[in-house]
Amino acid sequence: MFDSDQPVIIAFVAIITFAITFVSTPIIARIMRRRGVIGTDVHKVSRIEIPEMCGLAILIGLTFGSLTYFSIDPSSGNEITAFLATTLIAGAIGFLDDLRPLSARVKPLLTVLASLPIILLHAYTPYPMIPLLGTVTLTIVYPVLILVAIPVTSNAVNMMDVMNGSMPGTASIIMATMTVILLISGKIHTAAISIGVLAASLAFFYYNRFPAKVFSGDTGSLAVGAALGAIAILGRIEIVMVVALIPQIMNAFYGLSSVGRLYERREIPQRPIRLLDDGSLESSAERRAPVTLARLILARGSATEREVVGGMMILTVVSSMMAILTYCITVVIKP
Amino acid sequence: MNRVLPLVAIEIFVWLGLLLSTFLISKVVYTIDFGNGTIFERIVTQTTRVVVSGSIILVWLFAWKNLTNRYLWRALSRRKATA
Numbered sequence: 001m002f003d004s005d006q007p008v009i010i011a012f013v014a015i016i017t018f019a020i021t022f023v024s025t026p027i028i029a030r031i032m033r034r035r036g037v038i039g040t041d042v043h044k045v046s047r048i049e050i051p052e053m054c055g056l057a058i059l060i061g062l063t064f065g066s067l068t069y070f071s072i073d074p075s076s077g078n079e080i081t082a083f084l085a086t087t088l089i090a091g092a093i094g095f096l097d098d099l100r101p102l103s104a105r106v107k108p109l110l111t112v113l114a115s116l117p118i119i120l121l122h123a124y125t126p127y128p129m130i131p132l133l134g135t136v137t138l139t140i141v142y143p144v145l146i147l148v149a150i151p152v153t154s155n156a157v158n159m160m161d162v163m164n165g166s167m168p169g170t171a172s173i174i175m176a177t178m179t180v181i182l183l184i185s186g187k188i189h190t191a192a193i194s195i196g197v198l199a200a201s202l203a204f205f206y207y208n209r210f211p212a213k214v215f216s217g218d219t220g221s222l223a224v225g226a227a228l229g230a231i232a233i234l235g236r237i238e239i240v241m242v243v244a245l246i247p248q249i250m251n252a253f254y255g256l257s258s259v260g261r262l263y264e265r266r267e268i269p270q271r272p273i274r275l276l277d278d279g280s281l282e283s284s285a286e287r288r289a290p291v292t293l294a295r296l297i298l299a300r301g302s303a304t305e306r307e308v309v310g311g312m313m314i315l316t317v318v319s320s321m322m323a324i325l326t327y328c329i330t331v332v333i334k335p
Numbered sequence: 336m337n338r339v340l341p342l343v344a345i346e347i348f349v350w351l352g353l354l355l356s357t358f359l360i361s362k363v364v365y366t367i368d369f370g371n372g373t374i375f376e377r378i379v380t381q382t383t384r385v386v387v388s389g390s391i392i393l394v395w396l397f398a399w400k401n402l403t404n405r406y407l408w409r410a411l412s413r414r415k416a417t418a
Contacts, residue, residue, distance in 0.1 A: 131354060133361040141381050243353065246346055250403075257400050285411050291403065293342075299410035300338045311339045318343050322350045329354070 010192045013069045014199040021061030021203035028054050029207070029214045037098075039215050043163060043305045045279045050212055053098045055220015058200045059091045062227065065196040069189075076189040078123050083193050083230045085117035090154050090226030094218030104262040107218075108151045114226045115150035118233055119143045128238045131329045149238070150229040156248040157225030158218055159255060162265075162294060165209035166309050167216060170316040171224050172201040174244045177320040178228075181327050182235050190235035197227045210306045239330070244323035247315040251293035258291040273298055280304050341406055348402060352395040360388050 032038065032051035039052040063084060070080045093110045096102065102110065118124055126142035127135045138145070161167035175198035182191035201224060207214045216224075232241035242249070259268065270289035274282045283298035297303070297311040364387045370376035 130357050130361075132358045133365070138381065140378060141385055239353075239357075243350060246349055250342075250346070250349065253396070253399070254403060257396075283411065283414075285415065291407060296342055296403065296407055297338055299407050299414070301414055303338065311342070314336070314339050315342055315346060318346055319350075322347070326350075326354075 006188050009069070009072050010188070010195055012072075013065050013192050014195045016068050017061045017065030017196040018199035018203045020064045021057050021200045022206065024060050025054055025057040025204060025207050025214055028057050039217075041164070041212060043275055043281060044211070045275065045277070050215050052215045053095065053217035053219050054207070054214035055091070055094065055204070055216030055218075055223060058204050058216065058220045059088060059223055061200040061203065062087055062196055062223075065199065066193065069192045069196070073189070073192075076192070078121055079189045079193065079234050082118045082121045082123035083227070083234060085121075086114050086150060086230040087223050087227045089117070090114040090150070091219050091223035094158075094220065094222035097222075098217040098219055101264065101266070104264045104267065107264075108155050108262060111151040111154045111222065111226070112147055114154065114222075115146045115229075118146055118150070118230060124233050125236055127236075129236055129330050130239055131326055132333060134334045146233060149233065150226050152252075153229030153232070153241075153245065153248075154222045154225030156245060156252040157228060158221040159252045160248045160293070160312070161216060161221040162292070163210075163305050163309050163312075164212040165205055166312050167221050167224065168201045168205035168208050169309065169313055170247060171228065172198055172205055173313065173316045173320055174228065174241075174323075175201055175231075177244055177323055178231060178235070178237065178241065181237060181240060181324065182231075185235075185237075185327075185331075187235045190231060193227075193234070194231050197224065197231065200224075210309065237327070240323045240327045243326045244316075244320050246319040246322070247293060247312060250315075254291040254293065254296070263290070276302060281308060341410075345399070345403060345406065349399055352399065356388075356391050356395050359391055360384075364388050364391070 029051040032053055037052045038049040041048050041050050066080050066084050070076055090111055097107055124142065124146060126139045127137055130136050157167060160170060175194055179191055179194045179198055182194050208216060228241060232238045268290055270286045272284055272289045272292045272295040274284055276282055280302040281298055282302040283295045293312060294308050297308050364384050367383050369380045
């Protein structure tokens with residue numbers, strides 16, 4: 001439960017995380033550009049080159065923010081350690097993938113490692129709260145579900161990182177919702193972690209939004225995805241998080257079901273969307289091209305990149321509202 | 336906004352499907368019980384519950400995929416006809 005100075009502490013953690021991510025992003029961008037770690041913005045006619053792997057700034061911000069919270073409230077030690085280790089391992093896997101691309105099968109398998117800290121530190125409660133079902137006992141199955149959950153969230157968020165601002169923008173909306181739910185349910189430690197991820201995502205969104213000045217790379221997107229999964233487990237809001245992540249899950253599910261296997265974007269010759277000469281985007285009519293959320297948004301006609309990302313944000317706002325409703329159903333209706 | 340509305344409808348379908356699945360799991364799957372005395376019985380009970388729940392979820396995923404494919408190809412063919 002709240003004690004009177006907790007709101008001040010949580011606000012302080014958010015400010016620290018935001019400030020460090022905000023300051024370190026352009027510094028990392030300069031280092032990456034100098035070292036030639038750059039990627040092409042394929043959705044621009046000018047095909048400008050943007051520094052990659054700047055998601056490192058999110059990791060730095062989250063590390064400082066979490067350690068600040070731990071130094072103020074040492075009773076959060078187990079949760080902070082599990083969260084930080086999960087996020088940093090996922091970030092390290094993303095870092096490896098950015099340096100030397102991993103295969104479509106190896107990357108999700110490696111992200112299983114990121115779920116181990118939560119299991120080894122026993123930072124979970126094997127009694128998830130499920131709407132219409134109440135609290136369910138899953139003592140044996142729950143750790144196995146954790147091994148699946150972290151790779152799913154991290155890779156689903158990673159697959160959403162396809163356009164300027166799409167990953168940090170949608171993650172910010174989800175984290176704002178989760179923070180409110182965690183505060184209402186009195187899970188203060190997890191709420192402090194959650195507001196840290198919100199602050200880091202918002203700071204990064206400032207640079208990554210259209211027209212992007214930085215790319216997060218898999219370093220940032222896998223870490224943010226793993227952070228979302230870890231927060232769902234630590235805060236016992238697993239199903240609520242699944243509902244909030246419906247746009248990301250839709251995107252991953254369509255991609256996997258249309259291609260029929262795990263795949264990397266660079267492996268697929270048919271692109272799901274085409275860049276037109278006027279700079280707008282159009283959905284591909286090619287049957288073998290993967291079905292993605294962006295392709296579905298563009299199915300009715302061409303649109304600008306900013307409009308497509310706006311569509312993704314609207315879908316995330318709707319899923320976040322459904323997540324709040326799911327939480328209410330879970331709390332109010334008990335069998 | 337218009338281009339997102341059908342996807343919002345699919346999103347709501349997915350959410351309602353999730354709630355319906357949990358309702359079915361709570362009313363049907365959770366009545367499956369092979370005992371709770373030994374660790375073997377607990378493993379069999381929990382594994383069976385997960386398998387049956389998984390099957391319900393597969394039906395939901397199949398319906399979701401069909402709905403999306405129908406929307407995508409209809410929208411693309413309509414766009415082609417207009418062009």
